[in-house]
Amino acid sequence: MSMDMTFLGTGSAYPSPQRGASALVLRTQGECWLFDCGEGTQTQLMKSQLRAGRITKVFISHLHGDHLFGLPGLLCTVSLNTNPEQQNLNCVDIYGPRGLRHFLRVTLGLTGSQLLFPYAVHELEPTTDQSPEEGQLSLEMTVECGPLHPQEQQGRTISLDVSSDCYLLFEDKKFVVKAFRLFHRIPSFGFCIQEHDRAGRLKTEILKELGLKPGPLYGRLKAGEPVTLESGRVVLPGEVLEEAIPGRKVCILGDCSSVLGEGPLRLCNGADVLVHEATLGDEHREKAVDHGHSTPKMAAAVALACCAQRLVLYHFSQRYKPCSLQKEGEEDDVSELKRQADDALQDSGVEVTLAEDFLTLPIPLRRPR
Incomplete structure (x- = not known):
């Protein structure tokens, strides 16, 4: 079963001519899962080889605009390309922090947007230690969010499982997907996608x-x-039967300056791919942390703690141009971010990749144990 991820936007704060806002797609067997949906994501999708209509699940790490503002427009565009005569349309499941349901109901309601497919919003209940006190204030306005949108199905509210220190989002025959807490200016989450082991070949x-x-x-x-x-x-x-083929594990972290608790490190242990933000270089660590962000060295520390096989850096400040546009001797060289992570991971065996818009990263099958 093939699996890959495509980065649609690797910049922070806002979309620019050089980098789109945060968005990436995990694809397996023709099904696409979207992680974050910054402004302009639907345009990035059109430039890629992906099809927006194949998106069946959406995961929003937190409610900052550069991770969310593209979602209402994307849903409407998918609807415009949906055959109104098609029967039994699949429901699009959307996962994200408390407040996401309110955002979508108000946005779609005020704009009179009609969707031709059903969707459901499943909200993660944050804990008070996920952000500074001011980061919790906006959530107080999201308790009452009005009636269901005409195409909205009843979603769930998912609370933290204290015993495992994570949130179980869903499990099916192929995957189990969980979320975990991150520290940021507002509550933020990471996601762990664990593929079930596959039976070995018949002898x-x-x-x-x-x-x-x-x-x-x-x-x-x-x-x-x-x-x-x-x-x-x-x-x-x-x-x-030959030996079973171990399932792959992909971990995608939203904006953060730290991971909360030991649960996420256990959950992400041995990840094939760990996607972690590196908004600013290590020389700007104090500024990064003040704004709830990470540097390459901080991302590398998480990769080491998780024993990840590959660390992918993304969510770069717009000061860092893509490698293809970088001029020799120019300051704020994005390649320096990779060097900083490599230095922190020296002799660990962890491979570091700089994400760029439209980079597609294959995730190969694991070998039998």
Whole structure:
């Protein structure tokens, strides 16, 4: 099963001619999940090889505009390209902090926007230690948010599971997705996408020796069920299956100056890819922290604590131009951010990647244990 992520916007604060505002898409088997949706995301989607209509889930890390302002427009554009005669349209599930439901209801309601597909907003209940006191004030206005939008289905309110120090968003046959707390100027979250282990390949030579031909019994063994032969012998899956293929793990962090608690580090342990912001260089650490952001060295420390295999830096200040536009000797060289992370990760084996708009990063299958 192929999996990759495409960065649609890698800049902070606002979209510019050089960098779009925060947005990336995780794609697997034709299904697309969008993480953050800054202003201009739908334009970035049109420039990419991705199709907005394939987005089935949206994850908003926090409610700052450079991660959110593009969402109402994107939903409307997807609706315009939806066939009104199509039956049983899938619901788009949207996950984000408390206040996201209120934002969408007011925005879509005041603009008279009509969507042709159903959507549901699932809100994460923040804790009081996720931001400075002033960062909690805006949430007090979001308790009452009026009636459902005509296309809105009832969503859930998801509270922190104290025992695991994370939020269970959903689990299906392929993935389990959880969120965890970050410290920022307003409540912010990270997301962990864990793929379930996949059954190993069938040992067809052994199956042939046993007289089993390709068909439903192969499927039962692949699904982990024992099969009884005509002779009465019971064939166990472990006899005819190669080692299981471990599931991949992708962790995407929103804006933060720190990760809260030990739970997120355990949750992200061994991540194939850890996506972490690096808004400013290490020489601007004090300014970064004052604004609730991180530097490359800070991101590297999280990658080391999680034993991640690859660290991807993104959410750069607009002062850092993409490498292709950087002139030799020019200040604020974005390549310096990678060097700073590499220095902090020296001899650790963690690979560092600088995200650029429209970069597509394949996430290969893991080897059997």
